[in-house]
Amino acid sequence: MKSYLINDLSPLQQHLSEHYQFHQPVKNSNEQCYWQQITKGTTKPLSDERPLSSAKRFFFTEHENLLIFNGEFFRETLPSPEPFVLFGVQSCDLSAISYQDKFFSEDPYYQARRKQCLLVGIDCIEPCENGFCPTVDAGPGVRSHTADLILHPLPNKHWLVIEKTEEGVQSLRGLTLETTQEHHLRQRDQALHRCKQLFADDSYITHGIENINSGKIPGSFWKKLAIQCVGCSGCTTLCPTCSCYGTRSTETEQEPGRKNNIQQRFWDSCLYEGFQREASFHNPSAEAGTRVQRFWQHKFGDNFYAEFEHYGCVGCGRCEQTCPGVIGVHSVMKRIENAAESYS
Amino acid sequence: MLLNHIPDPIQLLDYIDDGEHARHYRFRLLSQNNNHDWRNVQAGQFFMLNVASVGEAPFTFTEPPNEHGEFRVFIRQMGKVTSTLFLMKAGDILGARGPFGRGWPLEKIKNSNTIIVAGGCGLAPLVNLIDRLISPSEDQHNNQQLALIYGARNRRSQMLNPERNRWKNNISIFNTLDESSDQDYPSSTIQGSPLNILAQAIATFDSPPKTALLCGPELMMNCIAEYFVDYGLPPESIFLSMERRMHCAVGLCGHCYLGNKYVCKDGPTFSWQELQQLTQC
Numbered sequence: 001m002k003s004y005l006i007n008d009l010s011p012l013q014q015h016l017s018e019h020y021q022f023h024q025p026v027k028n029s030n031e032q033c034y035w036q037q038i039t040k041g042t043t044k045p046l047s048d049e050r051p052l053s054s055a056k057r058f059f060f061t062e063h064e065n066l067l068i069f070n071g072e073f074f075r076e077t078l079p080s081p082e083p084f085v086l087f088g089v090q091s092c093d094l095s096a097i098s099y100q101d102k103f104f105s106e107d108p109y110y111q112a113r114r115k116q117c118l119l120v121g122i123d124c125i126e127p128c129e130n131g132f133c134p135t136v137d138a139g140p141g142v143r144s145h146t147a148d149l150i151l152h153p154l155p156n157k158h159w160l161v162i163e164k165t166e167e168g169v170q171s172l173r174g175l176t177l178e179t180t181q182e183h184h185l186r187q188r189d190q191a192l193h194r195c196k197q198l199f200a201d202d203s204y205i206t207h208g209i210e211n212i213n214s215g216k217i218p219g220s221f222w223k224k225l226a227i228q229c230v231g232c233s234g235c236t237t238l239c240p241t242c243s244c245y246g247t248r249s250t251e252t253e254q255e256p257g258r259k260n261n262i263q264q265r266f267w268d269s270c271l272y273e274g275f276q277r278e279a280s281f282h283n284p285s286a287e288a289g290t291r292v293q294r295f296w297q298h299k300f301g302d303n304f305y306a307e308f309e310h311y312g313c314v315g316c317g318r319c320e321q322t323c324p325g326v327i328g329v330h331s332v333m334k335r336i337e338n339a340a341e342s343y344s
Numbered sequence: 345m346l347l348n349h350i351p352d353p354i355q356l357l358d359y360i361d362d363g364e365h366a367r368h369y370r371f372r373l374l375s376q377n378n379n380h381d382w383r384n385v386q387a388g389q390f391f392m393l394n395v396a397s398v399g400e401a402p403f404t405f406t407e408p409p410n411e412h413g414e415f416r417v418f419i420r421q422m423g424k425v426t427s428t429l430f431l432m433k434a435g436d437i438l439g440a441r442g443p444f445g446r447g448w449p450l451e452k453i454k455n456s457n458t459i460i461v462a463g464g465c466g467l468a469p470l471v472n473l474i475d476r477l478i479s480p481s482e483d484q485h486n487n488q489q490l491a492l493i494y495g496a497r498n499r500r501s502q503m504l505n506p507e508r509n510r511w512k513n514n515i516s517i518f519n520t521l522d523e524s525s526d527q528d529y530p531s532s533t534i535q536g537s538p539l540n541i542l543a544q545a546i547a548t549f550d551s552p553p554k555t556a557l558l559c560g561p562e563l564m565m566n567c568i569a570e571y572f573v574d575y576g577l578p579p580e581s582i583f584l585s586m587e588r589r590m591h592c593a594v595g596l597c598g599h600c601y602l603g604n605k606y607v608c609k610d611g612p613t614f615s616w617q618e619l620q621q622l623t624q625c
Binding site for chain 2: 066067069071072073074075076103104106107108109111243244245246247248249251261263265268270275276277278279280282284294297298301303304307
């Protein structure tokens with residue numbers, strides 16, 4: 001695997017867009033950063049901001065058909081996307097993709113999309129608002145196993161392009177690129193080290209994780225916290241590792257007079273009151289406190305860490321940014337720390 | 345190995361009513377060439393019944409698929425899937441995915457005296473197990489004793505009557521009714537909950553039961569499991585079949601979480617010991 005030095009991203013973007021459907025984060029007219037498909041033959045400046053939504057919808061889509069029933073037979077409706085590239089995925093979101101790759105390792109719908117994707121990661125060299133990726137080992141530099149190629153911004157608008165997988169190597173074929181010098185890679189290490197030092201003190205998150213796993217936080221704490229949960233699903237929608245879904249059936253008339261049933265799945269949220277409610281109306285998580293506790297347990301529980309070799313939180317901070325009840329990750333962890341003395 | 349989310353087509357053969365808004369259904373797999381392996385279903389495992397116009401829900405087998413692909417299921421009318429099913433007629437086509445989950449620990453049960461406590465339609469996941477345990481084809485060299493306590497709200501809501509009649513010569517059966525104004529019932533029936541009759545049921549064993557199997561309302565199971573722990577049964581010998589809402593049945597949709605496990609994949613049968621650990625998560 002090699003590394004290259006380039007002084008302009010455009011030729012690389014052009015080259016990849018020749019072979020892949022091309023997606024990258026772009027700032028819109030409201031100065032907000034979104035994932036956007038770029039038309040073949042054109043390029044747009046790569047935004048270095050964290051996109052409002054993560055890249056999870058590219059693999060685990062917001063809603064999709066699972067199967068169709070024609071009255072006699074059930075038929076799978078697997079997606080067959082053309083090869084696509086996600087250009088400029090930040091380390092936190094790449095860590096989340098890696099987490100979901102494990103969770104959905106046997107899911108044919110997820111894997112049909114995932115195998116068509118080339119992941120081009122980008123190192124962050126400045127902390128972002130609400131981000132704490134170093135604390136959960138998800139950044140700011142792209143983790144080696146999470147991307148096919150890594151982009152690293154150097155001073156003077158130069159970039160390092162680092163190959164990480166055979167797919168990454170293949171994707172660069174046909175481009176004439178200048179190989180990097182050893183000192184460029186050292187520069188990368190220094191920039192990432194500097195970035196890590198610039199993150200604000202978030203020891204309350206580390207302490208919060210310890211407290212969540214100690215089993216000492218009483219139910220009354222979660223119950224009180226949950227008063228502020230309005231069950232809007234903003235956190236679970238934006239969380240790049242959240243993966244709960246529901247299913248539903250709909251009727252479709254593909255030919256006149258011949259109705260088929262389609263079964264779909266759609267993003268669901270464990271914070272909804274009815275998430276576990278059974279047909280009998282028995283509901284093991286009827287209490288909002290129970291649901292909120294489980295959500296944070298799922299994000300920071302050591303038993304999930306043992307299974308996925310990573311916490312279910314990648315430190316992107318989107319939950320803090322979106323929660324209308326102000327119980328995103330920073331707020332919750334600070335409250336756990338403040339309350340810790342009373343239950344330790 | 346990728347999962348297969350696609351149901352196999354099944355045909356509704358017939359049904360008989362049994363209890364309040366409950367029926368024994370008989371279905372048949374329509375094809376020999378199925379997406380799912382229907383051989384060797386464990387007692388206590390479940391499948392997802394697909395009623396194409398409304399969706400899917402989990403049900404246990406009272407009789408697993410035989411060599412002709414025929415199987416029986418006990419179903420209580422409760423939500424949208426079952427209400428639509430109850431309007432369907434013989435010959436209609438539905439779907440089935442499965443079998444899923446971890447059934448009852450047959451090997452552990454079949455050599456030990458076992459007390460079984462079921463409430464309402466919670467008896468359904470135990471039917472195939474009891475049938476297997478008392479089957480003449482099972483290894484009968486042990487002198488295993490079985491007792492069943494079956495609790496229901498009242499006489500009208502008692503279910504699985506043919507099964508309990510069939511078993512009465514092989515196992516001790518105690519029935520409890522939560523509410524009853526009717527004093528004219530057999531001596532094996534008392535008014536109260538299964539908890540009220542546990543001591544009497546245990547006393548019928550020549551040597552004390554070593555295993556307990558529970559299925560029914562969660563609160564009832566929890567109380568009875570605690571009773572058995574106090575009685576002296578090890579928590580790893582008390583087994584509960586848990587009920588949860590399920591959409592996928594393969595550990596992905598998240599609906600049936602219990603601590604860091606999923607009832608569809610890691611259950612529905614859990615030992616009391618496992619459940620204690622999970623509820624601490």
